[in-house]
Amino acid sequence: xxxxxxxxxxxxxxxxxxxxxxxxxxxxxxxxxxxxxxxxxxxxxxxxxxxxxxxxxxxxxxxxxxxxxxxxxxxxxxxxxxxxxxxxxxxxxxxxxxxxxxxxxxxxxxxxxxxxxxxxxxxxxxxxxxxxxxxxxxxxxxxxxxxxxxxxxxxxxxxxxxxxxxxxxxxxxxxxxxxxxxxxxxxxxxxxxxxxxxxxxxxxxxxxxxxxxxxxxxxxxxxxxxxxxxxxxxxxxxxxxxxxxxxxxxxxxxxxxxxxxxxxxxxxxxxxxxxxxxxxxxxxxxxxxxxxxxxxxxxxxxxxxxxxxxxxxxxxxxxxxxxxxxxxxxxxxxxxxxxxxxxxxxxxxxxxxxxxxxxxxxxxxxxxxxxxxxxxxxxxxxxxxxxxxxxxxxxxxxxxxxxxxxxxxxxxxxxxxxxxxxxxxxxxxxxxxxxxxxxxxxxxxxxxxxxxxxxxxxxxxxxxxxx
Amino acid sequence: xxxxxxxxxxxxxxxxxxxxxxxxxxxxxxxxxxxxxxxxxxxxxxxxxxxxxxxxxxxxxxxxxxxxxxxxxxxxxxxxxxxxxxxxxxxxxxxxxxxxxxxxxxxxxxxx
Numbered sequence: 001x002x003x004x005x006x007x008x009x010x011x012x013x014x015x016x017x018x019x020x021x022x023x024x025x026x027x028x029x030x031x032x033x034x035x036x037x038x039x040x041x042x043x044x045x046x047x048x049x050x051x052x053x054x055x056x057x058x059x060x061x062x063x064x065x066x067x068x069x070x071x072x073x074x075x076x077x078x079x080x081x082x083x084x085x086x087x088x089x090x091x092x093x094x095x096x097x098x099x100x101x102x103x104x105x106x107x108x109x110x111x112x113x114x115x116x117x118x119x120x121x122x123x124x125x126x127x128x129x130x131x132x133x134x135x136x137x138x139x140x141x142x143x144x145x146x147x148x149x150x151x152x153x154x155x156x157x158x159x160x161x162x163x164x165x166x167x168x169x170x171x172x173x174x175x176x177x178x179x180x181x182x183x184x185x186x187x188x189x190x191x192x193x194x195x196x197x198x199x200x201x202x203x204x205x206x207x208x209x210x211x212x213x214x215x216x217x218x219x220x221x222x223x224x225x226x227x228x229x230x231x232x233x234x235x236x237x238x239x240x241x242x243x244x245x246x247x248x249x250x251x252x253x254x255x256x257x258x259x260x261x262x263x264x265x266x267x268x269x270x271x272x273x274x275x276x277x278x279x280x281x282x283x284x285x286x287x288x289x290x291x292x293x294x295x296x297x298x299x300x301x302x303x304x305x306x307x308x309x310x311x312x313x314x315x316x317x318x319x320x321x322x323x324x325x326x327x328x329x330x331x332x333x334x335x336x337x338x339x340x341x342x343x344x345x346x347x348x349x350x351x352x353x354x355x356x357x358x359x360x361x362x363x364x365x366x367x368x369x370x371x372x373x374x375x376x377x378x379x380x381x382x383x384x385x386x387x388x389x390x391x392x393x394x395x396x397x398x399x400x401x402x403x404x405x406x407x408x409x410x411x412x413x414x415x416x417x418x419x420x421x422x423x424x425x426x427x428x429x430x431x432x433x434x435x436x437x438x439x440x441x442x443x444x445x446x447x448x449x450x451x452x453x454x455x456x457x458x459x460x461x462x463x464x465x466x467x
Numbered sequence: 468x469x470x471x472x473x474x475x476x477x478x479x480x481x482x483x484x485x486x487x488x489x490x491x492x493x494x495x496x497x498x499x500x501x502x503x504x505x506x507x508x509x510x511x512x513x514x515x516x517x518x519x520x521x522x523x524x525x526x527x528x529x530x531x532x533x534x535x536x537x538x539x540x541x542x543x544x545x546x547x548x549x550x551x552x553x554x555x556x557x558x559x560x561x562x563x564x565x566x567x568x569x570x571x572x573x574x575x576x577x578x579x
């Protein structure tokens with residue numbers, strides 16, 4: 001038996017999208033709060049130097065908003081991510097904990113400082129002297145950024161360590177300072193300023209005093225713009241630090257799918273920041289709220305989905321496949337690859353959570369076994385229902401009902417690991433056949449779309465020529 | 468109505484291919500059946516025969532005999548070997564190969 005966990009499968013969207021949805025909300029909330037902490041520090045420094053106490057009114061306003069928006073939503077979705085990844089990807093989480101337990105411990109210390117900091121910052125305005133408050137705000141900002149820095153080290157290790165060292169040493173430093181750490185940190189540091197500016201506008205839109213509104217906007221807008229350009233530059237650097245499997249996915253699937261949305265968001269955000277900088281009085285809630293939604297949904301969703309997708313076939317460190325199988329030996333951690341063991345004995349024998357009555361394939365249970373195996377081997381990355389949004393398998397096979405060819409796909413390219421973004425899945429022939437029979441039967445029984453029924457007759461060709 | 472025109476069209480096509488003297492293939496190639504059989508192939512070569520996966524060739528508008536020969540060679544696993552295509556060609560019958568070659572060769576080369 002291998003040390004595998006039960007597979008959780010959420011029909012239709014897969015556990016990957018559950019993760020993605022929680023993750024996006026979390027990223028919007030947490031980037032806003034980290035970015036805002038630096039905005040506060042910048043604003044308060046100006047208030048202190050130029051003696052403009054009315055700016056503190058804005059800080060208080062934004063701070064209270066942040067407490068409700070970011071800290072509550074952020075602290076609900078943060079543990080939400082933990083729950084979701086623990087069920088979706090138990091071995092991925094285990095791998096990360098075994099590498100980074102002290103990094104996470106450190107992150108929690110900074111997070112505590114951050115949470116206490118934001119309360120202190122909001123409620124101590126006017127109660128302590130200005131210089132002390134300013135120092136407090138800067139400490140809050142640095143603690144916030146430290147949480148981001150530590151998390152980014154972990155996230156970018158998930159993409160890949162970038163060299164053989166870590167596999168040999170297993171050392172936390174080799175894992176943390178991986179090849180795309182700095183680039184990734186840059187992208188997020190830049191974008192946190194953009195998020196903070198966009199949310200800052202949301203708060204500034206409600207300011208009545210035109211002078212205050214103008215002076216606040218004129219500080220926030222350029223910070224957001226600089227952050228945005230820095231983030232884009234770092235993004236190009238980031239692209240250079242990716243492994244080959246990521247580049248293939250990016251060029252073949254992701255850029256065609258998300259490229260336009262990303263350029264649109266970039267242009268829209270730049271135009272918005274420039275416009276508000278130029279005409280602060282035009283900033284109204286009617287503009288600020290939709291812009292916030294557009295930028296956070298269209299901007300963050302593609303970014304997070306891309307990063308999650310580009311890692312395929314791995315979930316972490318290029319040694320754990322997304323379907324929980326250990327892809328290779330990691331001597332530094334005493335880990336042994338499992339692909340060949342599975343090829344020899346089969347998942348039905350080695351996976352501890354296969355129901356006992358499904359461990360041997362019979363004509364009666366073949367489809368059921370196929371379904372279970374498809375869930376274990378494929379469903380972390382693919383939904384199993386036709387039409388489902390997470391690259392569903394029936395559609396990926398273009399509705400094929402030919403068991404022999406589906407089996408050839410699993411027993412050929414997948415067995416040899418010929419497709420860079422999919423795991424090498426090498427299974428004994430009876431298991432391959434069971435999966436193929438299951439997929440073929442799903443396609444056999446799929447609800448037919450109107451006009452589809454005649455595909456396969458010679459008329460299909462004629463229709464093509466007609467067009 | 469639509470069904471009827473399709474049916475007539477299908478019959479016409481059958482008639483045309485049956486009498487076409489240029490197609491000197493042993494089997495009468497049925498590109499519609501080829502399209503159906505090739506569904507799994509579309510995973511890599513795409514339905515329009517223009518692949519988006521690096522290292523995977525476009526098949527749209529390729530010479531029909533060449534396609535049939537290529538598939539036969541992969542299936543034989545002597546003349547051409549490839550971990551992917553050797554496995555994919557193995558289950559194909561001669562008729563399948565003729566049909567699939569007819570389908571891909573009939574597609575426009577620009578994928579439109």
